[in-house]
Amino acid sequence: MGVSDRLVLVIVDGMSNQVAHERLGFVESLVERGQALRATVQSVLPSLSRVCYEAIFTGTEPIVNGILSNEIVRRSTQESLFDRIRAAGKTSAVFGYHWISELYQQAPFDHVRDRNLHDADHGITHGRFYFEDHYPDTHLYVEAEDLRRRVQPDLLVVHSMNVDDAGHKHGGLSPEYAGAVIRIDTLLAMMVPQWLSDGYQVAITADHGMDSVGYHGGTLDEHRIVPFYLLSSQLKKLGDSESTFSQVELADLICQLMQIAPAPSMTRFSPDRLRQWFHSTTQA
Numbered sequence: 528m529g530v531s532d533r534l535v536l537v538i539v540d541g542m543s544n545q546v547a548h549e550r551l552g553f554v555e556s557l558v559e560r561g562q563a564l565r566a567t568v569q570s571v572l573p574s575l576s577r578v579c580y581e582a583i584f585t586g587t588e589p590i591v592n593g594i595l596s597n598e599i600v601r602r603s604t605q606e607s608l609f610d611r612i613r614a615a616g617k618t619s620a621v622f623g624y625h626w627i628s629e630l631y632q633q634a635p636f637d638h639v640r641d642r643n644l645h646d647a648d649h650g651i652t653h654g655r656f657y658f659e660d661h662y663p664d665t666h667l668y669v670e671a672e673d674l675r676r677r678v679q680p681d682l683l684v685v686h687s688m689n690v691d692d693a694g695h696k697h698g699g700l701s702p703e704y705a706g707a708v709i710r711i712d713t714l715l716a717m718m719v720p721q722w723l724s725d726g727y728q729v730a731i732t733a734d735h736g737m738d739s740v741g742y743h744g745g746t747l748d749e750h751r752i753v754p755f756y757l758l759s760s761q762l763k764k765l766g767d768s769e770s771t772f773s774q775v776e777l778a779d780l781i782c783q784l785m786q787i788a789p790a791p792s793m794t795r796f797s798p799d800r801l802r803q804w805f806h807s808t809t810q811a
């Protein structure tokens with residue numbers, strides 16, 4: 528069939544659905560032209576970074592996985608997407624915040640030991656982890672792309688922090704926050720065509736959002752509702768799906784996109800939505 532089972536997963540830390548929808552002109556153009564599907568994701572609670580990373584990568588609720596705040600610093604005890612990719616004989620590469628390394632490699636993060644992860648024998652296969660929230664998104668995207676070209680991973684995760692950083696410093700309705708989201712759009716306009724021509728599917732989402740006074744963690748839509756964009760030749764549904772799904776369904780959806788078996792502990796992506804969105808082909 529030649530359907531791609533490789534994926535670039537873009538996680539824009541702290542990007543609310545509202546501001547993404549208003550400011551991601553390039554990405555929204557893909558939806559408008561019927562090349563991408565748009566949906567929204569409702570984050571788990573509390574809508575905090577580490578809690579949401581664990582929900583995204585394991586498909587489990589915080590009450591199950593025990594990562595209930597940013598202060599719980601330990602390796603995940605759940606079977607993760609990275610474990611499933613490895614079990615399928617495939618590889619992953621992550622350019623992301625060091626908390627992801629803590630969850631799926633080793634905690635606490637050792638700046639020298641854990642900054643670069645080469646051909647690991649457990650968890651993530653290849654990693655580059657940063658530990659400053661103002662680490663420039665511009666450099667991060669270029670370096671993530673360099674990593675992708677070098678190691679040709681089946682899953683590349685690109686996880687950037689400047690949108691979250693601008694939101695905390697200036698608020699989610701500030702010009703600085705809007706500017707950080709616009710810079711992401713510019714970077715995606717550079718990278719997405721290359722990723723597609725190299726045979727990758729592309730998914731774009733966020734861990735949590737940001738409210739007007741620069742916080743998240745709670746139950747407001749600004750905190751919990753984040754965008755989800757998908758480019759994949761497996762899709763039959765394109766444009767705005769006007770549907771919202773739970774963040775814990777993402778891991779199973781990613782397994783479907785990569786045509787690997789999900790972990791039994793991962794929350795199932797709604798079978799109805801799966802039928803509505805995808806061609807019923809190629810699943811083993």
Ligand SMILES: [Zn+2]
Pocket residue numbers: 540541575576577691734735
């Ligand atoms: Zn975050």
